[in-house]
Amino acid sequence: xxxxxxxxxxxxxxxxxxxxxxxxxxxxxxxxxxxFSVIDNQQNLNAAQGAGIQSATTVAQSGAQALVTGHCGPKxxxxxxxxxxxxxxxxxxxxxxxxxxxLSGKLPEAESSNVEGHWV
Amino acid sequence: xxxAVASGKGGxxxxxxxxxxxxxxxxxxxxxxxxxxxxxxxxxxxGTLREQHIIxxxxxxxxxxKCDCCGECGRFCQYHAIAAxxxxxxxxxxxxxGCGGCVLVCPKQAVSEAERRIGVVETVDAGDITLVQGRLxxxxxxxxxxIRAVKSRLAAxxxxxxxxxxxxxxxxxxxxxxxxYVLLVTEPTPFGLHDLTLAVDLVRELKLPxxxxxxxxxxxxxxxxxxxxxxxxxILAEIPDDRRIAEAxxxxxxxxxxxxxxxTVFTRLWQSIRTGI
Numbered sequence: 001x002x003x004x005x006x007x008x009x010x011x012x013x014x015x016x017x018x019x020x021x022x023x024x025x026x027x028x029x030x031x032x033x034x035x036f037s038v039i040d041n042q043q044n045l046n047a048a049q050g051a052g053i054q055s056a057t058t059v060a061q062s063g064a065q066a067l068v069t070g071h072c073g074p075k076x077x078x079x080x081x082x083x084x085x086x087x088x089x090x091x092x093x094x095x096x097x098x099x100x101x102x103l104s105g106k107l108p109e110a111e112s113s114n115v116e117g118h119w120v
Numbered sequence: 121x122x123x124a125v126a127s128g129k130g131g132x133x134x135x136x137x138x139x140x141x142x143x144x145x146x147x148x149x150x151x152x153x154x155x156x157x158x159x160x161x162x163x164x165x166x167g168t169l170r171e172q173h174i175i176x177x178x179x180x181x182x183x184x185x186k187c188d189c190c191g192e193c194g195r196f197c198q199y200h201a202i203a204a205x206x207x208x209x210x211x212x213x214x215x216x217x218g219c220g221g222c223v224l225v226c227p228k229q230a231v232s233e234a235e236r237r238i239g240v241v242e243t244v245d246a247g248d249i250t251l252v253q254g255r256l257x258x259x260x261x262x263x264x265x266x267i268r269a270v271k272s273r274l275a276a277x278x279x280x281x282x283x284x285x286x287x288x289x290x291x292x293x294x295x296x297x298x299x300x301y302v303l304l305v306t307e308p309t310p311f312g313l314h315d316l317t318l319a320v321d322l323v324r325e326l327k328l329p330x331x332x333x334x335x336x337x338x339x340x341x342x343x344x345x346x347x348x349x350x351x352x353x354x355i356l357a358e359i360p361d362d363r364r365i366a367e368a369x370x371x372x373x374x375x376x377x378x379x380x381x382x383x384t385v386f387t388r389l390w391q392s393i394r395t396g397i
Contacts (some may be wrong), residue, residue, distance in 0.1 A: 050200020051214050057194060062203045075212060083205035 001031050003102060004064035004085075005095045010038050012096045018070025021052030027095050028062045052076030052117075060085055068098045068107065077113040089114050121127035121279040123393060126323070128315030130286030132305045133335035133359070135334040136369065137389075138283040139164045140376050142249045144386035146276045151250055154295040155285040156239060156254035156266045163372050167246030175269045176235035177218035184208045186230035192223035193231055211260070217262065221336055224355060239266045241273055250275075262316040264294035271298070287313075288322045296323065301329040301397050303356070303389075313347060316373030320353065329396050339343070 006012045006023035006095050017023040018117050029036040039062060044051050052072070056079035059067055080087055088107040089118045092098035125138045135153075139161055144152045172266045180193070180202065187208060194204025196394040201215040201224060213236050223231045244251040254270040263285070274280045284295040288293070296302060296329060302323050306316040316332070323330045331354040335343060339361035348355050359382075368378035376383045 012274065050212070053200045053203045053210075053212060053215070057203045057205055061191075079203040079205055079210055082203075082208075082210055 001066070002062065003029050003031065003066045003068060003099070004059045004062060005029065005067075005098055006069040007038075007095050009095075012036065012094070014095055016068070016070065016090065016092050016095055016098045018091070019077055020067070020072045021055045022047075023055065023069070024064065026055075026064075027058060028064050029095075029099060040046070046093040049118075050075075053079055056080045056085075066102070068102055070117040072110065072113050073115050074113040074117045075102070077110070079119040085112075121301075122274075123279070123283065123397065124284055124296050124297045124302045124328075125305060126284035126285055126292055126296060126302055126319055127305045128317075128319035129307070129312050132307045132312060133333075134171060134286070134288075134305050135161050135283050136163070136335070136359075136365075136375065137303060137305050137333055138281045139249075140374055140386050141389065142281055143374050143376050144383055144390065145248075145279065145313075147248065149275055150278060150280040151249055151251050152274055152280055152282045153251065153253035154267045154270055154282050154291070156256045156263060156270065157254045157285065157290075159255055161251060161283050162244060162253055164374055165244065165246040165249055165251045166372075167244040167249075167251065169242060170245050171239045171243040171273075171339050173273075174237055175266055176237045178220060178233040178264050179213040179215070179218065179236045179368050180211050180231050181234045182211060182217055183230045183232065186228045188378040189225065189228075189231075190230055192227065194224045196225045198220050205333075211379045214259070214261065217267065219251075238262055241266070241269050243273060245356050263291040267291060267294040276380065288318045289348065292322065295328070296326055296328060297326060301393055302328050303333055303393070304330055305333045305335055306344050307335045307336050308342065308344055309340070310343075311392075312340075313344045316344060322352065331396055333391065334358045336361040354392070354396065356396070357389045359385065 005015045005027045006017040008024045026039040056076040060083035068088045087110040090098045125134045142149045147312045189206045191204035194202040203210045239256040252273045254266045306312045314390040335359040
């Protein structure tokens, strides 16, 4: 199973980014292989609208079945839920610590978005 | 003739100038309230509602039976209105700009279009003045199509005054396109001057002839006038900061009706506009 994390860096030691839609990068960690890949989200960082929707699509297409991030808005959450990606809100400082919290089972699965949308 | 009244900054007096110009013309004229997010010209032009038309844009609908979720529609959409996720792509109609590209790029012909209401266009008869106004529905953010619908209801056989929304964004561009002359209304405040310079940049970009009206002249400084002199921009009229104008406005009365002294300001303004065109 793969888990996506929002981050501003390229390493497991990189900071966990609290933003989802406009996170600079997604680190996708493979639990079985214990390897990871990084997806650049730079283009979306400057999107006029729909950043959350596009980021959710990117994460779903990466094959991740779970997302660990700071905040997730309503449209992104809707897309993730529809695509079967579980969302976990987390305030850990780094991806490593967020991964540890996920593995320890301490992160409750989000039942809804935890921030307001920016449009409409 | 099509004249547009714009400003940059909000609340400088676009509608005041537009409706008083209309009243002063003395022959049949149209006022188009293109500030469809908060139309207010009707407050000064009471009349009889003649027509009301519902305006819609086209948004995609996806046939799940035909769709194999290849993702072409989502990749094409620059506004991220389609999330191409499995099992079925999701459509966010409120983000759609109605270009129809998703229909064209779908290799399975799974995307069709349906109407989504965005607002209404109303035509009101108010004596010699015909008011055409757009009213955007609450919760809708797509403004330019409604402005274009307002303009499409204007008759070609009589002059039209377009009352633009404030700012310098898409909605103002949609209003100004096709205008023969633009009046930029400003006020003698730092904000008024700042936003006037943005509006000047915009009308220059659109290559439209324009002039400035200074409203509430004397209430601040004269930096706006100095800027116009430096830039070679004609100041076509100055409306003084007169409490009686504000009182008439607060009662929904036209300045030229309540204070006939001001009629000459507007008749002269018409002359200057005709010269400018």
